[in-house]
Amino acid sequence: MESLHSRIRLLWIAQGAIVVAVLGAALVGVDRVISAIDVPVAAIAGVIGLAGVLAVAYAVRLYQRWQFELQDDALYLERGVITVVETAVPFVRVQHVDTQFGPIERALGLSSVVVYTAGTRNADVRVPGLTPDRARRLQDTLRELAIESDTDDAV
Amino acid sequence: MNRLHHLAAVTHGLQRALAGLFVATSLVTLGTTLLEFGSASWTIAAAPIGFVLGGIYGVAYYLRYEYEVTDTTFDVASGVFSRRSREIPYRRIQNVDVRISVLHRLLGLAVVSIETAGGGQTEARLNFVSEAEADRLQREIRRRTARATGSRSEAGTDHDDARETDLQGDASATATERTGTETPASADETVAGTDSVSSESNARNHSVGTQSASRTRHDDRTRSLFELEARELLLYSFTSFRPALGAALLFFVFIAIDPVINHLLTVSQPIGGPADLETASIGNYGVLTLVSFAYGVIITYLVSVAYTFGAYYGFTLSRAGRDFVYERGLLQRYSGSIPSEKIQSVTVTDNPLQRLIDYAGMWIETAGYGPESGTGSQSAVPLAQRDRVYEFTERLTGSETPQFHSPPALARRRYVARYSIIAGVFVAAIFAVTLVTPLEQWYLAAIVFVAVPPAAHLRYVNIQYYVGEDHLVIRRGFWRRRTTVIPYYRVQTISTRRSIFQRRLGLASVIVDTASSSSFSLAPPTIYDLELEDARDVHKTSRNRLQRSLRERARDDDLGLTVDFT
Incomplete structure (x- = not known):
């Protein structure tokens, strides 16, 4: 089983920080706009601090959990903190494969591979936190495996 | 290239003209009220201009909308300013639906929709053509789809004899029965004769033989599989409840709010309701709320009975070649064809009432988007006796009778x-x-x-599963219990989920995703709360059997479905 690049934790912490910032802004907004409700500064700081700690812990735990593997017949992934999900995506079901990166990912030098199937619920499976080189290789491998195992149209 | 029915020019023109009128008057209103620009009298000039421009656009849209049935694709070219030309390969078509509303029926018109698995909406909607043209399109597309799927396995091989039989069968309807019975035999001989040469070409040869056989035998002729009898229709109407219609009713309540409230007040007053809305005690309001709720439920039920009766009146399911063809509807007629090789899964549904009288319904799921509820789910047997429905399901999918297992207590x-x-x-x-x-x-x-x-x-008792030889059967739900039969061949992804509570108890849920486009409200088939060990087992077995069925299908091109299931 392969783990993600350790820098992915920074990405998740950054994403958590954004959520925490929005939460803080909402609390401050409530304090300012609704005159009847007076939110103490200590409470805001406490909530933000707690949320920040939770976000970091979540990111660290998610990184520990996240694993993937190219097995004989399928791409296999294990992930999740509160709900652990193990997914198998058979190569023959792969419709197309993307590599993607957002602004924070790019700054961190990371990239994601997104595997699309014709399914409904897990129609796109994302493997984040790969170096651009690893992402490219994974994409190539998956593409080759998908072509190799293609027997009939999937849908 | 063909155009839509010429009456479509009138309706498109009128529709767009009215839209143009609306836009023009709103722009004037917006200008005078918000921007203080212009005056209200401009409406007199703007309205006709908008109307005419809209009308011209509508007619231009009609003139620029063209479609064509070619040998390999169904082509649609549309658009006035930005043009779009779309080619849909026949073997990607999931289903073809024809919808005839009351007005269309009077004028002999129909709306044809062609669905593929891609995209979030209908790929081609011909709004509208004549009924005869709709029939022709449905038939032509079906014929060409059958040919496309047939010739696909032929590609790169040299089985001209098989192909000839094909064409003959297509050309002359009289010779079909004879060639049909002969072809499989000759194909079998070829297989036997060249047994040691190349297994791959054998498989292809064989598949061409059987496919052309089934096609020639039934080409263009339909065989009835199931007809909904009056008794079944009535039972279906009275045992189904469609809460979604309640939401639609709310809309009417908003339109006629005063009479509705007055009526509710007069009804609830004798049993402790308020005399009017202003002067009332809490208890009065409580009674009024209960009465309104009961009213809502009863009316929703009555409307849903009427709706179901109208929608499924005269339901028939038949087969034409390898396609299923259904027809239904009292006022608004629906008909559609579904290629059997596009079926992803089959689901038996029943609600508590239907279970009480031992009835159930059968639905087939494709990856397209059907006319109802925006999913690829089509009713194949709206309601029939439960034993019959299960028998149909087993015969259609070729699955064995499920020996259900339950999750742990x-x-x-x-x-x-x-x-x-x-x-x-x-x-x-x-x-x-x-x-x-x-x-x-x-x-x-x-x-x-x-x-x-x-x-x-x-x-708990309604969650059951069965890991069959070729199929996975998953049952869940109480109010609308669904028993889904998924061929391993149709499995897209398999996931095992364990929430924080499940992990504490050592349980896990297995989600088996197929390409059938279920709506957001319906979760993909899930076996809830298995023991972790069993869940892992189901997960692994499904994966292995998917690979096995892929190999098997590559070998003998077996559809895995029996078309004559009733």
């Missing part, structure tokens, strides 16, 4: 806990209500806890 404990929490939240909410109103006996609400054990039990 530990799972039931989870549901008790879950429903207790819901009941607790309910009681807390009632308590909050008593704080701000003169009502006091909030603890009476605790009676809902009585419902918790039976609810948990009913949820």
